[in-house]
Every structure is written in structure tokens, then in C-alpha cells.
Amino acid sequence: GAGVSQSPRYKVAKRGQDVALRCDPISGHVSLFWYQQALGQGPEFLTYFQNEAQLDKSGLPSDRFFAERPEGSVSTLKIQRTQQEDSAVYLCASRDRLLSNSPLHFGNGTRLTVT
């Protein structure tokens, strides 16, 4: 079956531009997570949703970052006025339940480069 799909795969933005990253989770998965992964480090938590409710956004680095999942399926991570430090791989993952005793299913990520 279809896995988690992220688009675009690569994005180059000039500093100051706004970007939108899309995640299509596995159908029926209630939980959706966004992670940011810098080179040489593990994924850092940004935010997560249960259906359309954003339960935790404590990992968003600044108010330039905004995520939504209006219908409890597709999610968009938006970064306004991008800065060079935003360059990273943005990973989306979904899970069939909220509780963490089942694994996350990851997309291939979006590699964002801010020039």
C-alpha cells in the first residue's frame, strides 16, 4: 500500500521567501508528526497532530514556523521569511494511533536549502 508521501523532495529558497512543505500520511493514520533533521544529527521534534488537532507544537523553533492539518489527513508545514538556519531535511511521519507503542512510518523527507 501507499506509504507516507512528502513533496517537494527538494526545495531551494532564497532567504526571506516563504515555503510550504506537504505531507500525505498513510490513509487512516490518526497521528502525524513533523521532525527537522540537521546534518549529522537525529530528527528533532517540531509538532504533532491527532486527527486535525495540533496537540504539541513546542518544537517549532520560532513563530515563522506554522503547521496545519485541517481535515485530519494531509498536513502542511509552512516556514515564513526563511533563514539560512532553516536549511535541513524536514521529515513527516504518521502512526495508526496516538500512543507510542506502535512505530512511526516516515516519508522520504523534504530537503530545504536556503541560500
Next chain:
Amino acid sequence: ILNVEQSPQSLHVQEGDSTNFTCSFPSSNFYALHWYRWETAKSPEALFVMTLNGDEKKKGRISATLNTKEGYSYLYIKGSQPEDSATYLCAFSTNAGKSTFGDGTTLTVKP
């Protein structure tokens, strides 16, 4: 802030060697410990989810153990093959739902 540490950071072994690496995590508020394998140009793939102290899981040549009282998990690979080359991530979860990842151990298996 939850601290999840993995060691070593990288490992180079010869084909056929057995190897292991460590994930350390907080011993309080434990709910689950996950291991993932992340191959270059692919997405992280779940290996194991472990929830009980003393859990041991096995998948082919790869196995993992869990000690929640002292806050560590070991991942073992027996008879490493070049296709085992990847970054191995562990993730610690409380019952709040989100997972905190370590920085990973990057394994390179030379033929």
C-alpha cells in the same frame, strides 16, 4: 529536555563481524523505545518497538534488548553484511505520544 544518547557515533566493520551499539535514555516516565534503520536516500524504517523491561526482540540477524530501570537498550547485528550499512536511530517515548530521537549510529560494513 529529554536526553537520548547513542554510541558510538560511527562504526566501521568488516563483512562477517558482529557488532553492537547503545542507546541511553531517561529511566523515568518510560513508555516505549523504538529502533529505526535509515539507509541513504530512503526513509527511516522501523526495526523494533520495545515496551517492557527485559524485552528482547529479534529480526533475522538483528536483535535488541531493553533495560528500562537503568535506561539503556542495545542493538546487535550478527555477521554484518554490506547491506546492513545504514544509520541506526533509537527513539524514546513517554506516554505523551511524541518520540525523542538520538543522533544515530552510522554503520559501514566493508566487503
